[in-house]
Amino acid sequence: MTNTCSKTLQEEIIRLKEEKNAVILAHNYQIPEIQEIADFIGDSLELAIEATKTRADVIVFCGVDFMAETAAILNPDKKVIVPSVDARCPMATQLPAELIKESKAKETIPFVIYVNSYASAKAEADICCTSANVVKVVERLDSDVVFLGPDANLAWFAEAKTGKRVIPVPSDGFCCVHKRFNVKHIEEMREKHPDAVIIVHPECDPEVQQKADYVGSTSQMLKFAKECDYNKVIVGTEIGLIDRMKREIPDKTFIPLHEVVCRSMKLNTLESLLDALEFEFNVVRLPEDVSERAGRAIKKMVRIL
């Protein structure tokens, strides 16, 4: 529950947001106090699309660095600010632009880049994808073999769903949050809650994905939880999504498959959000050519939705 101090901060943020014609976009993994006052909550794909629609002058992006970069690329005329510059995704650092250039020099096949990557890497790739649309993106490409990075588990998921060969680059890229789920967690939950359905994110290891009842992005997991016949749902992703599920689907029970927290996502607080909005610092800035080339890969993805 939101305490009095948080309530005051929330009211001040809402007042400033209106005064400055700003919009707050928040990822599903943000703390509940930020989710409560966000204009839009979603996964990377939904947030990227929302960023193209907004008429606000200022976008306050509550997520991690690569998401804010994407919003800035799609909105070159707007000011995109982040509450914390330290909210950096450790997965994105695993795919430097050089690795894409090297891969493409070895084999002339399309390079699909997961949105969880830096703009400098996106600038070298052919098309972007998110965990929500990776299957559609790989299916639509006119090639039976593609590169995909940086998440090797997402590459495995895309290969399993499309039947195409999806080569992970790097071969072992991973999310340190989803890596924490294992098969034992699933077996224990099945025994404890035989009446529940188990849903997980495609950043989980293949063995975990195979043992789950459903695999999807955070928005797909939320939709599944809303529409499924089960009253008890075991959720295998960062804990923030469960906060949203509990708020939006109060008549069902949600249990974490294992309590995992993305520390980077949690670096955004009401205090840092208020400071960034009030003083308009932490503005996302990218070199023009990088932004232009990365934008091509992102827009190509948005077009095929």
Ligand code: SF4
């Ligand atoms: S959950 Fe994983 S992929 Fe998402 S921001 Fe955190 S470390 Fe990066």
